Amino acid sequence: MQVSHTCTPIFDESNLVSAAGLAPVLGLAEHAGLSQSLSAMTVASPNPVVKSRTLIAGMLAGADSIDDLDLLRAGATPKLIGAVRAPSTLGTFLRSFTHGHVLQIAKTNRDLLSRLPTMVPAGEGPIMVDVDDTIRGVHGHQKQAAAFGYSGARGLNALLVTAHTEGSAAPIVLESQLRRGNIRSGDHADWHLARGLSTIARIAPDRQVLIRADAAFCQRSNITTAEQAGAWWSYTIPQWKTVTAAISSLDEDRWEPISYPQAIYDDESGQWISDAEVAEAASFTAFTSRPKAQRVKCRLVVRRVKVKPDSQVALFAPWRYHAFITNSDLSRVEADRRHRGHAIVEQVIAELKQDPSAHLPSGKFVANRAWLAFAIIAFNLARAAARAAGMGLARMQSLLRKIVAIPARLARTGRKIIIHLPRLWPWQAQWSRLWNAASSP
Helix, strand or coil: CCHHHHCCCCCCCCCEECCCCHHHHHHHHHHCCHHHHHCCCCCCCCCHHHHHHHHHHHHHCCCCCCHHHHHHHCCCHHHHHCCCCCHHHHHHHHHCCCHHHHHHHHHHHHHHHHHCHHHCCCCCCCEEEEEEEEEEECCCCCCCCCEECCCCCEEEEEEEEEEECCCCCCCEEEEEEEECCCCCCCCCHHHHHHHHHHHHHHHCCCCCEEEEECHHHCCHHHHHHHHHCCCEEEEECCCCHHHHHHHHCCCHHHCEECCCCCCEEECCCCEEECCEEEEECCCEEECCCCCHHHCEEEEEEEEEEECCCCCHHHHCCCEEEEEEEECCCCCHHHHHHHHHHHHHHHHHHHHHHHCCCCCCCCCCHHHHHHHHHHHHHHHHHHHHHHHHCCCCCCCHHHHHHHHHCCCEEEEEECCEEEEECCCCCCCHHHHHHHHHHHHCC
16 A cells, blocks of 8 residues: 555644643642642742753653654643743753752652652562662763763763562662763762662651662662661672682582572472572671771672583683672572662663663753753653553553553543543553543542
């Protein structure tokens, strides 16, 4: 069928909306006081609430650059979601931010997390708080603070503190910060971790928290922050001399097979047959180079994975060791399984890089900081909308495709606006559930 010969496109319809799902998502945000919290910003720009809502709505609709925000001005979208602003105005708005204003956006994110009832982590077990960072590559020489970081790429460093529980919903972002590209991963992470833990204490009091991070964050300051909040912690520890000595002292009868990828459970022996085992040192003290008062007595759990026989590394070391320290009372097998779950933060980073943070659109560093802070709010609103729609484990891209990016035609009857949506939409039930949650008292 030759469509070009049978159809004539004309861009003249003023009642169409390309992303009708923005209405219930933003309605959910307004129930949680989004505009009220944004009104507390002191940025020197007129109508900061309208501009901030435009940025967040555009990111929820799939915008990953300032120019993409123009999609909100097409058709009848402003009639559905409220006033919007032009991309050029929003670019000027972002460049007017200071570091203090970015912290005000972060406060808005914390307020939303505490006010949205769907954001309280559900499920059994402790709340896992993950700390990690990533390099967001940039191009050109006009990007302020861009430098070559640990990945070898020129870019800016984004620090994230996320939280989730097993099997209940996808993670939320508690804290974030865009930093210069050549910063050390763990620098000042304790400050952001403390703010994230205070948010968890507000939205889920009396819940046990387990903090997880890789070796870059294995620092005394981060452990102190966790202990002051009464949280468990689990940090990958570098291969220091004390660590290698403790691993060497482990007897062979202390290693226990664990459930690992491609493992097989043997019913007769009641054990897992795999190429991975876990053991725990009898006693361990971390940070021995520090004064005695700053040393940490903790558990050292070690996982070893057999190297493939056809690998040259197998000629020198048949096992590959991974050690971490923890203060939890979980069994060594359970502690190792929980620690490996830290990889879920990589999914959050991938989602942010795929949509709202695919680009850092400004040459000004603080403007890019503000962009990331608004992207985090959009990300968490997508999480809240997914849970309200009964799609708790849905990713941001899935929510955009199924709930937000649904076309509609607006019609008026009396003083009401009727939203005509596609018939037989596959996710009609989920969309209606979100709409009811956003429009209910």
